[in-house]
Amino acid sequence: MDESAYLASYDRSRYVAPLLSVDAVLFTYHDEQVKVLVVRRSRHPEQGKWALPGGFVDEDADDSLDDTVHRKIVEKTGVKAPYLEQLRTFGNSSRDKRGWSVTVVYTALIAHQSCAPLIETVSDAKWMAVSELADHELAFDHGMILQAAIARLRQKALYSIVPAFTLPDEFTLPELQRVHEALLGKPLEKKSFRRRIEQADLLIETGFKQSVSGRPATLYRLKPGAGEYTFLRNLEQ
Amino acid sequence: MDESAYLASYDRSRYVAPLLSVDAVLFTYHDEQVKVLVVRRSRHPEQGKWALPGGFVDEDADDSLDDTVHRKIVEKTGVKAPYLEQLRTFGNSSRDKRGWSVTVVYTALIAHQSCAPLIETVSDAKWMAVSELADHELAFDHGMILQAAIARLRQKALYSIVPAFTLPDEFTLPELQRVHEALLGKPLEKKSFRRRIEQADLLIETGFKQSVSGRPATLYRLKPGAGEYTFLRNLEQ
DNA sequence: GCAATAGTGTCTCTCAGACAATATTGG
DNA sequence: CCAATATTGTCTGAGAGACACTATTGC
Numbered sequence: 001m002d003e004s005a006y007l008a009s010y011d012r013s014r015y016v017a018p019l020l021s022v023d024a025v026l027f028t029y030h031d032e033q034v035k036v037l038v039v040r041r042s043r044h045p046e047q048g049k050w051a052l053p054g055g056f057v058d059e060d061a062d063d064s065l066d067d068t069v070h071r072k073i074v075e076k077t078g079v080k081a082p083y084l085e086q087l088r089t090f091g092n093s094s095r096d097k098r099g100w101s102v103t104v105v106y107t108a109l110i111a112h113q114s115c116a117p118l119i120e121t122v123s124d125a126k127w128m129a130v131s132e133l134a135d136h137e138l139a140f141d142h143g144m145i146l147q148a149a150i151a152r153l154r155q156k157a158l159y160s161i162v163p164a165f166t167l168p169d170e171f172t173l174p175e176l177q178r179v180h181e182a183l184l185g186k187p188l189e190k191k192s193f194r195r196r197i198e199q200a201d202l203l204i205e206t207g208f209k210q211s212v213s214g215r216p217a218t219l220y221r222l223k224p225g226a227g228e229y230t231f232l233r234n235l236e237q
Numbered sequence: 238m239d240e241s242a243y244l245a246s247y248d249r250s251r252y253v254a255p256l257l258s259v260d261a262v263l264f265t266y267h268d269e270q271v272k273v274l275v276v277r278r279s280r281h282p283e284q285g286k287w288a289l290p291g292g293f294v295d296e297d298a299d300d301s302l303d304d305t306v307h308r309k310i311v312e313k314t315g316v317k318a319p320y321l322e323q324l325r326t327f328g329n330s331s332r333d334k335r336g337w338s339v340t341v342v343y344t345a346l347i348a349h350q351s352c353a354p355l356i357e358t359v360s361d362a363k364w365m366a367v368s369e370l371a372d373h374e375l376a377f378d379h380g381m382i383l384q385a386a387i388a389r390l391r392q393k394a395l396y397s398i399v400p401a402f403t404l405p406d407e408f409t410l411p412e413l414q415r416v417h418e419a420l421l422g423k424p425l426e427k428k429s430f431r432r433r434i435e436q437a438d439l440l441i442e443t444g445f446k447q448s449v450s451g452r453p454a455t456l457y458r459l460k461p462g463a464g465e466y467t468f469l470r471n472l473e474q
Numbered sequence: 475g476c477a478a479t480a481g482t483g484t485c486t487c488t489c490a491g492a493c494a495a496t497a498t499t500g501g
Numbered sequence: 502c503c504a505a506t507a508t509t510g511t512c513t514g515a516g517a518g519a520c521a522c523t524a525t526t527g528c
Binding site: 426428429430432433436447448450451452453468469470471472473 | 488489490491492493497498499500501
């Protein structure tokens with residue numbers, strides 16, 4: 001049999017594959033806190049519990065897994081996340097009561113303001129502060145997945161400015177430093193923080209902005225590709 | 238309907254999910270070269286082409302995706318790989334002619350000697366030098382996946398001693414340096430290389446060993462957990 | 475001027491790069 | 502002793518940590 005004959009006779013529905021889903025850990029920064037989007041499950045299993053937003057591949061709508069997760073995030077927030085990266089895939093026989101299941105998990109970052117309009121009007125989605133996660137039990141193994149996502153983002157705070165994607169397009173250096181500090185759970189040296197970003201030439205200056213009080217801070221915008229840059233030397237852990 | 242009634246009525250075979258497979262990029266070091274294990278496909282599709290070792294989850298044999306990939310590597314090499322880490326999951330509608338497909342890809346490292354007995358006797362698996370990969374077309378998108386795996390391992394050579402898992406249990410520092418140099422494609426400073434490993438206290442000294450000629454090099458063994466250690470500062474790229 | 479916040483100057487310390495020097499083996 | 506390889510000494514420079522200092526705003 002040649003390949004075209006094989007393909008013509010191939011019937012995918014004959015094979016029972018593990019359940020495959022895609023989930024997103026969507027982070028933002030608001031009110032001095034790093035937060036994560038959780039949605040209430042409207043269906044079985046784990047009905048009523050809070051869970052990570054996610055779902056199944058739609059073979060007609062999605063050309064790739066990235067498409068699937070982008071689509072799911074837009075469904076919940078109304079906008080496309082400016083930073084998206086695969087975290088890891090979790091697959092085993094016990095994580096879903098329906099049987100062997102696999103979920104491809106992404107980390108996404110978004111500015112709070114850009115999705116506030118939609119999130120605030122719905123009751124089945126909300127931002128949960130990372131610091132209060134321990135108080136809530138999530139569906140499936142999503143609590144553990146969330147911990148893995150936080151650990152990875154925390155690492156990125158040490159050697160990149162990826163956390164900037166949790167802020168609006170235009171942001172100040174003190175704001176960015178506060179995001180990093182919230183992730184790392186400790187204060188950072190202002191001078192070191194600014195110096196390395198300045199030397200790496202990752203930002204474009206724009207205008208000005210008043211804080212609540214004191215000297216106004218310079219507003220910056222990320223240069224294209226700034227999210228891919230990694231510093232040669234980490235901040236101290 | 239409560240959850241147990243839902244689960245009792247749930248029939249997984251009603252849902253057609255994307256094809257799900259697991260693939261491994263298994264690296265080793267031999268004859269001054271970093272090499273990758275490729276296997277010849279015995280079946281359609283892409284019959285006869287070289288591909289990454291991999292396969293499907295066996296829901297009875299495997300409790301997790303890690304189990305699946307471990308099992309597949311043992312099938313091909315006869316032994317369990319001492320280092321295994323998820324690389325990334327690739328999923329889209331075009332990578333497999335059978336339709337929407339997803340593959341969870343792992344990077345694994347193993348000593349050449351530990352699997353030589355089996356590999357050398359079979360004709361459907363062989364080590365391919367990373368440097369000659371451009372000359373061979375691989376099945377599916379495995380060529381691109383391989384490039385991603387190499388890029389990641391190359392990065393790890395800059396901030397970890399993970400490449401040590403391509404060597405036998407006992408190895409010398411000059412040997413390890415040669416692995417890193419092969420990955421990075423350039424010579425490294427002997428002193429810097431040794432100093433950082435010594436300071437991080439990652440190795441245990443054992444006995445001695447003769448090289449082809451000259452002063453014999455000290456043999457070391459990895460301390461438990463040495464693969465997870467990351468240096469704060471990268472080697473220069 | 476004062477409080478509050480943004481931003482700078484500058485010293486120290488760690489650690490990678492460079493490369494010369496020394497050590498240990500087999501012939 | 503010589504060739505070959507392993508291992509160490511040590512100087513330089515980049516860049517993070519520490520912390521004091523200056524700048525700019527609203528009141």
